Amino acid sequence: MNTHNDNYLNNPLIHKDRRLGNAVSNWVKSFDCTHMRPLIICRGPIRKEAMDVFDEMGINNYGILLSEKDSITYQNALSPELRKLTDPSRVHRVPDYTGADKEERAQRIQQIVNIAKSNGYNSIYAGYGFMSEDAEMVEGMEKAGLNFIGPCSFTQKAAGMKDQAKRTALETGVSVTPGVNNATSLALFAKYGKDGLEKCASDNNLSVDFAACKDDEEKALAVLAASYAAGIDIIDAADIGAALQVEAKRMLAEKPNNRFRLKAIAGGGGKGQRILQSANSYEGATLEDKVEKAAECVPSLVLECLIELKTNGVGDNKNVLIEMNIDTTRHQEIQVVGNGEWCMTMGGRDCSLQMHEQKLLEVSVTEEELKEAIDVAEAAGKTSEAEQLKKDLVILEKMEHEGAVFGEAVKLDSLGTFECIVDGESHYFMEMNTRIQVEHRVTELCYGLTFTNPDNANDTFSVESLVEVMVLIAAHGKRLPKPTRFLRSNASVEARMNATNQALQPHAGGVIENWSDPIEGEIRDDQGISMHNPDTDVFMKYHLAGAYDSNIALLLTIGADRTKTYEQMAEVLRVTELRGKDLATNLEFHYGLVNWFLGNNINARPTTRFIVPYLTAVGLLKQEANSMDLAYAYKQVCQNAINAAGDKEAKTALKNVLERKQILLTRPLEMLLAEPHMLAGWLSINQNNFAIKGGKVTWNANPVRILADTYHFLNMDYCDSKPAASMIWDHDNEILSQAVAFYDALSAKLGTEDYAAIEAALAGSAPAGIDAEQWAAAQAAHAGYQAGSEILSILPFIAEATNFFDLKVNDDLSIHIPDNLTEDELQKAMAKVLVPPPVAKSDEILAPTGGMFYSCEAPGMPPFVEVGTHFDAGQPLYIIEVMKMFNKVNAPFSGTIDEILIENDGTIIKKGQPLFKITPDEKIVEESAEEIAARRQASTDKFLSALPAAAATKTAELAEA
Incomplete structure (x- = not known):
């Protein structure tokens, strides 16, 4: 919550006096909360929001946890909330908010309890991060006599764990996604048999009241719960993966065109989830072959889900759900x-x-x-x-x-x-x-x-x-x-x-x-x-x-x-x-x-499948924009107009006008061609202002007004306090302002805002009420203001060349997504167009972003590659943990590892940092500067051919007038 801007501070939607203890009514006063002394154990926007709300409620004795990752690992990353909370006695430091595994999480819970108890806090606020849905933590707080500001441990267990939540939903008549939520029970049955649960409990010294269980499922859940409490594994991730593989084969065979989602029960925010591709997305002579291939990756996907949540430790509840993924959802x-x-x-x-x-x-x-x-x-x-x-x-x-x-x-x-x-x-x-x-x-x-x-x-x-x-x-x-x-x-x-x-x-x-x-x-x-x-x-x-x-x-x-x-x-x-x-x-x-x-x-x-095709469409815009040579295009537009002009004097006059307008016209175009997301937005809101018929671009609205709107769209309006780099230049603003004022006056004279009607009028003789000399001046001004504006057509031309407008909203509000935008290869290619990979030497692989480097799937597992390993394109090379997500990075091409440049797992790496020295199987042949220029000129010539032939002639004729 920003507290610098006065308008923001006075915004009644955000800030108000929330102190119920100041109310007149005794009943309202009884709900005063100033006795609460919370310890805030979350970070980010919710921590700052909680601090502000607590202040507004008169709760002034709160404290916050501060992770060392917030303030030590990275320079200048010190929690910005400390700019408001300046009392060091209310800031408590921990190595991390949650801990890396079950043992460390238990230590952190106890550490938080100790901090709260020793500093006089009586409640805990966990916001929406870290342990806000951790039933074990909530239960620990409750046992310590701390008031957890959030759902109690009973609710956390009944609803927070995805498997139990589904059971509750089914019992209460709530519709649920088809799938399997008892993988741990199935794994237990597969390992010990339904008749072997009591022996399993006995062999592992687990105390289980089997008489209280109404069926085998409840017995399995009771045995599993006892094993979690004892901190032992009676089944492991491999057992669960095998059990889910059996279920996956059945589900893939029943619905071969459907994808399925694997979800670790403690996950949230997309973390601990993976997609299992449909059976029919694999090659195979029979459906059985396809199902087998699709299901092969289930055990590894289960492991990925658990590792990402750090719930693969001994004694962790490793249940993973599998359910139908409704792609059009x-x-x-x-x-x-x-x-x-x-x-x-x-x-x-x-x-x-x-x-x-x-x-x-x-x-x-x-x-x-x-x-x-x-x-x-x-x-x-x-x-x-x-x-x-x-x-x-x-x-x-x-x-x-x-x-x-x-x-x-x-x-x-x-x-x-x-x-x-x-x-x-x-x-x-x-x-x-x-x-x-x-x-x-x-x-x-x-x-x-x-x-x-x-x-x-x-x-x-x-x-x-x-x-x-x-x-x-x-x-x-x-x-x-x-x-x-x-x-x-x-x-x-x-x-x-x-x-x-x-x-x-x-x-x-x-x-x-x-x-x-x-x-x-x-x-x-x-x-x-x-x-x-x-x-x-x-x-x-x-x-x-x-x-x-x-x-x-x-x-x-x-x-x-x-x-x-x-x-x-x-x-x-x-x-x-x-x-x-x-x-x-x-x-x-x-x-x-x-x-x-x-x-x-x-x-x-x-x-939920809209964004990636949308990004792919934006990538296609960028790819086409990259192929355009704007300077060459404007030069040709100008030359065509000058060639069509009459005598030498007219050519010189027109040349001067076009030179003066070059930056005015091309500067915003350069920005839009360089920024594809802005271009996508501009095309979307301007799509009714132009038409493309027979490959030719025509304008339904005045290009001058569109140009003025474009400067506004790009936040480049003229302002005395702005640096020149962030706004329209003063002499260009003068020309554009004069042009807009001219068309405002002309519209008032003609009694219409319709551009087609205005153009038709200017092409004829003076209308009633305007003398011939004044009308000739208006025609000449119109010619001057429109001169060179054909270059604006490069934007709709790019949209047409990439079929951008085929991604559209149907009458029933569904969105039509063209098939090509859903192709995996095109999606990956356009992601690289939007963000070209760091420039690397031919003998190295660079980090695509900053983060934390891991050489293997999980601690104790073999690394993906070692020195001497030959890798194929698409083969996993390493994992980078960035922004709380584990991203498996695959090889962009095939080659051999010569040297690994990162020594230890958990090392922080930077974007563009060399990670591996390699020998590629094939040398990449780079395009020369001359070849690039020739290719761009050829693409630009296609655009120039899309301009109406009459455009240059009309401009020249009007200029002579």
Whole structure:
């Protein structure tokens, strides 16, 4: 939460006095929370938000944990929250927040308990990270007499573990995704037999009450639970992998076209999950052959899931679910609130815009906004759109009902999120997150809660912060009456600003050196990075270490409807300036994406598979843009116009005009050609301003106005306080301003804004009310202002050449994704176009990003490669842990390892750092500079041939006039 900008501080959507102890009503006063003394054991935006909310509630004695990875490993990465919390006695240092394995996690839990007890804290706040869903940790806190501000250990066990949550959902009539949730039981049966469970318990000295178990499944679960408590393994990852391989073969054979998802039960946020490809994606003479090939990788995928969560230690619960992966799914979730007795919901959120299981853009789903959208669609005659919106409303109502039923069944006594996948008119419960979500503000900006005195309907208080709700429930629990929700705004949207490159791959290690202040209407949660030095008002640098998570900030906006919400978000992204050393973020991606929806249909219903094809389409734009020689193109446009001019004097005059306008016209084009995400956004919102017929580009809107809008789109409006590099140059601004003023006056004279009508009028004789001399001057001015504007056609030409507009929204709000954008090879190729790999010598392999290097799958396992190993293209070489995710890096080509340049696992590496010396099987032949220039000129000539032949002649004729 930024605390520098005055408009932000005064924003009533964020800051308010939350001290209930100051209320007039004794009933309201009784819910005062100032006796709470929380220790905050999370990091990132939620830690800063919790600190702010606690202050506003009058809770002034909180403390925070600070990991050494936040402050020691990386220079300048010191927690920015310390700029606000300056009392060193309230900052407690730990090596890491969670620990690397079961033993270290247990040590960390005890360390946290000791810190809390010895420093007078009586409660724990874990936010949405690390151990917020760790039932063992919550139970440890409860036993120590600490108040956990979040769901209790019973709820954590009943809902937080994915296998138990599915069992509960089935028992309560909640629809679930088809799959298998008892892999550990199946592995136990396979190893010992159903009749051998009692012997297994006896042999391992496990105390199990078999008489209390109603069936074999319960017996297996009881034996497993006893083994976890004893800290021993009666089955291991290999046993579970083998059991799931059997189940996978059955499921692959039943649904050979379906992919399946493997999920470790303790995972979240995409971590600990892997996709099993469909049987029919493999070659084979028979279905059985394909199934066998598809299922071969199941054991290794199980191991990857467990390793990523660091739950592969002795005594860890290693259960992994396998369920049908519905590729066309939309990911929606319901905010659930309960106090252990009552349970209610607060609307939904659509989180379908995600990649690698990481959410990118999240938008509210409310009854109020859907009903208004239905009315708007029906009034516009959009029958298919209205029907889909009506279906969405029905699904929302069903999900909210089931969310409340499930929350009550697991005795939810805090916040939880009921996560579903929506497939057509069906929905399936996926999991419940027993914590506050990263995107919780999307909900709290739409709804607040009002608590009413059961004995006096006029005695109430309202809460607008979900963090505050968590504290209230933790402090007063079942005394809190069931609240009613009230509407704050119809719609809200959140963009997660992450440290990722143009292809949305994690990019650690950059330094933020400057960040513009929030504008009015922007809500920015950035953990205090944007705070300026309170003494000098200078921005303080921040190193994006990447030890934990790629998220830098959460940007939110609200509106009366989804369109206005997205328009406000587009404006926030347009003016945000974020600069630094080796810094890569998804700021431009979000700007392009938001404008894609604004240009196509803001009510579009993307699925979770939308982003990668969209990125591939953007990559194709970049590839085509790279093939264009803008300087050569403008030179040819000018030469064609000059050649078509009449006498020498006219040619000279036109040449001077075109030279003066060169930077005005080409500078924004250079920026768009260099920044494909911005180009995608520009094309999307301008697609109705041009037409391409027979390969020729024509304009439906005045190119001069489009040029002015383009400077605005690029945040290059003229401003005295801006550096010249960030805005239109003053002499270009003078020309453009004069041109816009001219067309404003001409439109007023002719009584029309329609560009086609204006062009037709200028091509003829003077209309009534304008003398011939004045009209001739207007024609000449028009010719001068339009001269060279044909170069703008290079942008729609690129869109046409790449079929960019084939990725579109259908009438029923589904999105048409062209088949080529789903091809794996093209997707990989375009990712490399968006982010070319570091330039390497032919005898080395470089790190694609910063992170932590691992040579093998897990401790104790053999390395992927050693000196002398021959590797094939696509073969795993190493693992890099970056932004909390394990990424297996495959060889880009085949060769032999000559030398390994990283000595130890866990070594921090930088982007572009040499990792291996190699001898490639084939030498790469590089294209010469002359060959590149010739290729680009040939591509540019294709564009020039797409310009209407009459364009140059018309410009020349009007110039002579």
